[in-house]
Amino acid sequence: METSLYLPVKAFLEAAGYSVKGEVGGCDLVGISDDESPVVVICELKMTFNLELLLQAVDRAAVADEVWIAARISAKGRGRETDKRYRDLCRRLGIGMMGVSDRGDVSVIVPSTSPMPRTNPKRRSRLVREHKTRRGDPVLGGSTRVPMMTAYRQQALGCAAILAKGPLRVGDVRKDVPEAGKILLSNVYGWFERLERGVYGLTDAGRDALVRWPQL
Template sequence: METSLYLPVKTFLESFGYEVKGEVGGCDLVGLSEADPPVVVICELKLTFNLELILQAVDRAGVSDEVWIAARISAKGRGREADKRYRDLCRRLGIGMLGVSDQGEVSVLVSSVSPMPRTNPKRRTRLVKEHRKRRGDPAVGGSTKVPVMTAYR
């Protein structure tokens, strides 16, 4: 399940100083920096790299400073993570790619860059407020069809 990727990716982002919480505003992981205004990092999780993951990341680009996608690295290393076209697409879109091994090790396959400032201030503000209102990290990122503990619950 996607939830198995949550903890390794959360730990990876926290090592860079972000406060990370799961399932905030429909995003699998949201990380905020201590800066004012905060740097917003969003990461979407899937078991495999696919078009749906790219489309989710493109949708999140308007509310974040950095967008990452993360998926499990295929056992033989011949999955999409090895496809140069897929990596080039992520690079051109400014989307970072993280690979998670079966042992939970996270590696950067493509670095995230911010090529275009296409922000949606209203959605971004809503996301930051929701992240700050939550106490602890009550929801595991990547989960589906389970109730999400939000700030108002």
């Protein structure tokens, strides 16, 4: 699965100085530098190099400074990484290629040297904001069919953990979760119930969520 590629590529980019998190804004892997004007690097993962992987990378070009694709290197040497046409296409598009061996070693097949066009600043801003506000790196890049642990879900779990001790006023919850007012009012996941004006408690669904994600 693609998740098996995530940790080797994450380690590779972290060694290059990026803060890396998985499944941010629909991207398998997002790395952001600590510079005042951060550099955004996106990498899409697949078990093999194919056209779909390239199409995903082209879509990410609107929000990233560098776009990479990474896949498992064919043990028999018959993968797309050996196809000069595929490598040349990546070069023309400015997309870097990384190969991951069975041992987890990462090699650069095609460097990402050409600057990618940035045509969607709003989408880029959402991506950077989600990356910076998400605590830790709770989702392996390449994950599918599982609820994504977004920054919003983390904050909602923070509210639930506080309310697990008993009903409280919004202002009391807001001391630890600044966005508590919006989260409790919208109640996206059905975890909270309004007991009276400005006072909220935790539902059974909220308690189940705390059991499901105890580390948060």
